[in-house]
Amino acid sequence: MQQLTLSARQRRALATICDTLCPAGDGLPSATELGVPEAVVALVARDPRPAARRELKQLLSAWDSAPLTYAIGHGWNRFSALPQERREQALLSWCDSRIPQRRAAFQALRKGALLMYWALPARDGTANPAWATLGLPAPPGPPADAPPKALRPLAEPAAGTTLQCDVAIVGSGAGGGVAAAVLSAAGLDVIVIEAGGYWDDEDFDGGELRALTQFYAGSPTATHDQGVALIAGACLGGGTVVNYSTSFRTPDDVRAEWAAHGVPAFTSDDYGASLDAVVARLGVNQEHNEPSSRDRKLRAGALALGWHVDAMPRNVDGRCDMGEQCGRCGLGCRLGAKQSVVKTWLRDAADSGARLLVGTKVERVVIEQGSARGVRARTAGGGELTVRARAVVAACGALHTPALLMRSGLQNQHLGKHLKLHPATAVWGVYDEELRPWEGTMQALYSDQHRDLDGDGYGVKYETAAALPHLAVPFFPWRSRRQHHELMEALSSSVAFGVLLRDRDGGEVRVGRDGEPLVRYALSRRDLAHMRTGVEGAARMHEAAGARRIFSSQSRLVAYEPGTNGGAEAARAEFLRAVDACGWGAGRTQYASFHIMGSARMGGAAATSAVAPNGETWDVRDLWVLDGSAFPSAPGVNPQVSIQAVAHMGARALAARLA
Ligand SMILES: Cc1cc2nc3c(=O)[nH]c(=O)nc-3n(C[C@H](O)[C@H](O)[C@H](O)COP(=O)(O)OP(=O)(O)OC[C@H]3O[C@@H](n4cnc5c(N)ncnc54)[C@H](O)[C@@H]3O)c2cc1C
Structure with a gap:
């Protein structure tokens, strides 16, 4: 994570905004007393986009100036010189502005400051006194009896390392986790590369x-x-670690719609078998x-x-x-009850010999003569890593999969489109x-x-x-x-x-x-x-x-x-x-x-989709998309089971190809 350093003026502006949204009162601390401005800076610092930092800094540099307050109709005053009530009105003029950028800035500041105000403990580590006004108990802390972590990700490779495998899987969430299990069970040598960390019961x-x-x-x-x-x-397991465990099968009418999009397998027993396998492995039930x-x-x-x-x-x-x-x-x-892919498919994959890399972000797919031959990645410590492979699976979720493929030079007109x-x-x-x-x-x-x-x-x-x-x-x-x-x-x-x-x-x-x-x-x-x-x-x-x-x-x-x-x-x-x-x-x-889906949709032809019915991109051979990006349209139900079934069916096809 890069540092985000604010000037004294910018820090003061942020503190005044946070304290206007959450001033002290009724025995509760102000935002600055809780450390909200620092926490907001840390949140923005997680965003790797230089533009996000630049925009925040520009806004804060201009914020506490008389011309800006004048421009929003609150006289020739600095924001910080206004009494609380007028500062609230000044913020509301951003909230209700006809200018979309002002509304966006207000919403970003509001969400950042309020989320942190209610999430932070007191500075001395004790319960945030605001929680008591809700009747909300303090977080219970990590479980005392958590089992040891079951997976053993590889140690961070030295800069310049090249690893070899049959299939490099980028992302370890609903799609990547299943693909790893299916491919390694088929005897293929698999490396899963995950940008986030490995967290399990003891960390919750x-x-x-x-x-x-x-x-x-x-x-x-x-x-x-x-x-x-x-x-x-x-994180390792992607959305399945934090999701709410709702597990619907793909509805029949959605399967028919997807089949009509040129992927007849969706109404076949093949997809039905993948749905059955997923539901069984996740232990889906209506008893709890x-x-x-x-x-x-x-x-x-x-x-x-x-x-x-x-x-x-x-x-x-x-x-x-x-x-x-x-x-x-x-x-x-905290109870280990949720059957995330960390508890299920990634364990199966590791048992079959798959290697797991965490804290490692894939930057691009290596494409040679029209075929994917591995990936270039950056480790947590900033070192370069190359993974050579016979095939690559993109499973970074429906925002990062199209970004990865576009960074790698793919130009299919449907890539990134149809986001649901x-x-x-x-x-x-x-x-x-x-x-x-x-x-x-x-x-x-x-x-x-x-x-x-x-x-x-x-x-x-x-x-x-x-x-x-x-x-x-x-x-x-x-x-x-x-x-x-x-x-x-x-x-x-x-x-x-x-x-x-x-x-x-x-x-x-x-x-x-x-x-x-x-x-x-x-x-x-x-x-x-x-x-x-x-x-x-x-x-x-x-x-x-x-x-x-x-x-x-x-x-x-x-x-x-x-x-x-x-x-x-x-x-x-x-x-x-x-x-x-x-x-x-x-x-x-x-x-x-x-539920983020559909941005590299599967279909019957390159003219209507980014990915072929088996999951392989139309543009590059041996490059497969096996995550929520591949949905032909929104399923209308919480999607994890459908994503896993799409990955299951696609990974079986890929295993057959590489056999
Ligand atoms: C709070 C929450 C609650 C939800 N509740 C439910 C629910 O109850 N039921 C349900 O069906 N669905 C639920 N969902 C949705 C479901 O979890 C997601 O749709 C699903 O996990 C998406 O799967 P995916 O494989 O497309 O991507 P993800 O599971 O998001 O996995 C993508 C992974 O790729 C990694 N990654 C991204 N870029 C890179 C890169 N360049 N290099 C390496 N790794 C990268 C990410 O860190 C991430 O771990 C919920 C989601 C959230 C966030």
Whole structure:
């Protein structure tokens, strides 16, 4: 990680912004007292893009100047000289600005500062006093009885080393982990190269700080305009280490759609066999599904309306407590219950002799006479490493796989296109009783009531997730210190119904001059109409479940109380009008993507896709894409099982080729 050094002026500006968002009060420390500005700098330093650092520095250099404050309508004053209330108004003028770049800057600062405010412990290492105002317990710390780590990654090779193997696999997540197991079981010599570190039970302290800064990807964390937060794992096992263990098979109508895209195998027994193998290896079951308070509200609302609700299939075993620990599932499972690829496929791969390299970032694929012959990588210590191979599997996730292939010179017109994000927003219900939404089975129930809104399989899925601050803060509006703390203090009685959109019209991954991915994405008119139906549907479920107050994830606080204003129908109609007035675009509605897919899609011809039906790129022989990038379209269900099945089927084809 490179250092990010701010000048004294820039540091002062950042501290004033953080302290405006989170000043001291009511016995709670200010952002600077907690060390938030330093933590924000450390977050930005994880981003390898020079532009990200430059933009932050430029903004902070200009921030505390009278001309800038004047330009946003707050008189000829320096920001730091304004009283708190006027500084809040100045920040809100960025939040509500008609200029997208200003909204993006506000959202980036808001999320960075608030995430760290709620994630950091006190400076002396004791519990952050703000947690007590929520009733939120301090993180439990690493488990005392964690088993020793089962995998033995290679020691960092000396600079200039060249390793030889049959297949070099780049990335060790859902796709790469499965490919490693299948290929090494076929007797091939496999090296898995993973940019992140190896973390397992003994490292999972249940704290948001460690997870956010070590297990999750540091870049890109949002689309170019901050419109959609991009959330991905970046460690051995990739997203499967931090994901929520929901394990749906690919729905039949999605398989048919994918087959119609020129990949008939998706409706064949071949793909069916891969799905079966994945579900069996992950131990997917519906036996560990005790509904949390959140899911009980979802069920109550859905049943009262006569809507669909069902149990999630999950890849956990009997160690899952479905209680306090399970709510921290996204920070790494402290109980060893989640069957990530670290616990399953990568173990199988290592048992069959696969070698694992961690902390090693692949920079490009070595292409000789039109065929992939290995990769060039950089180790954690900065040394160059070459891995020579008969074939290369790109499995870096749907942002980094297209970036790697573009860096390596591939020019297929579909590479980077058709990016799907399953954008998700949250509709919050505040109830009269304490619900402690950060506890209980991470995801136990879902509703498919609106999965098919136009008869072609596209719509939304309703799910809940445990709401620790890092999952609440990004969706909450911030209008003032007082309003923020009111929402946070009500968190223990609040529940979010997630609206997860099956997006038909996607975005794009490009590669910057620095070689890093840049993401452009905007919801199309049709996708937005589905999202709006979903927001209304989630609000209706909250009403039916008895919520006292309901609010959306807009940049303004848009809320209603179903029991007032002429009844729930009228109040909801007014609520939706207010949501429309606030807007659905970037910086107006908060969206996050946990499912990043489709940016090197598979299809029947090079004219319509980046990857052939077997997973090999059309452009370069022996270069395969076996991760979420290869999806022909969004599956509309949480994707890990489908990604693993795509990798399983593709890796079998690759093994047959190399045999
Ligand atoms: C918080 C969260 C919750 C989720 N919950 C669920 C769920 O409940 N159910 C579900 O089905 N799905 C869930 N998902 C989604 C699912 O985990 C992902 O879709 C899946 O892991 C993606 O698989 P992948 O192989 O495409 O990429 P990833 O699993 O993201 O793996 C890619 C790996 O490549 C590495 N990498 C990137 N670039 C390089 C490089 N240049 N060199 C070397 N290594 C590189 C990365 O560090 C990463 O480890 C969740 C995701 C998140 C983040």
